[in-house]
Amino acid sequence: MTRASVAILLASLAWACQPGDKPGSEYMPDMARGPGYKAFAPNEATRNGITLQRPVVGTIARGYHPFHFEKTEADAVRAGRELHNPFRATPEVLERGKALYQIYCMVCHGEQGKGDGPIAAKIPPPTNYKTDRLLAYPPGRFFHIITMGSNKMPSYAAQLAPDDRWLVITYIRKVLQGLQFDDEPDAPPPALGPIPKPNMPGAAGTLTMAVPEAAAPGGSK
Secondary structure (H helix, E strand, O other): OOHHHHHHHHHHHHHHHOOOOOOOOOHHHHHHHHOOOOOOOOEEEEEEEEEEOOOOOOOOOOOOOOOOOOOOOOHHHHHHHHHHOOOOOOHHHHHHHHHHHHHHHHHHHHOOOOOOOOOOOOOOOOOOOHHHHHHHHHHHHHHHHHHHOOOOOOOOOOOOOHHHHHHHHHHHHHHHHOOOOOOOOOOOOOOOOOOOOOOOOOOOOOOOOOEEEEHHHOOOO
16 A cells, blocks of 8 residues: 555544544435434334334233223123132242232232221221131132222222232132132232332331141141
8 A cells, every 4th residue: 555545544543533523424224314203293214104103903911911801790600610820829929929919919818818007097997818708719809809909999000010910819718718729720829029018107128927736737717
């Protein structure tokens, strides 16, 4: 390479790298700096001429669980028949279920599920979990109640994800109701996340859970 060629190359590089508002020369700038379109602006690059495309028919949001039941007695009964708890009553499941119960349910239902929570006196108290009627409820009916609400109880679908609702139901049935049920799945679901910590006096740190005698084999119902 001659001195003249080197000089021309250095001069070109210096010119391309000079500071300023305008960038230097770019190779294929249309690939590096594509046109930007606002969501609702016309778009000549698409077949239908719009930028924000409609989702494919049948698309659902990530994490969304379809729930094909209404807030009626008939659908509550049907949910009891058709919905099944995917969780086994393992110590980890019961531990997390207890934590969630203490955060979202205990304020009305009480620590032992007797309907004597701190604010129960200010509203029609919830039914004791050990009444014959609630002892006969299948897990799917509890899921319907948490999802849709019942009487004075509002829906808790926004507070509890579907899996968390099943965890609370498992804790209620196994520990608070003391039921021995044989409708558990054959295998446990994937590993759970960290146990939530209730923001209440005496509840700091990881919760521990002792299953009462009523939940042990041979215990009374």
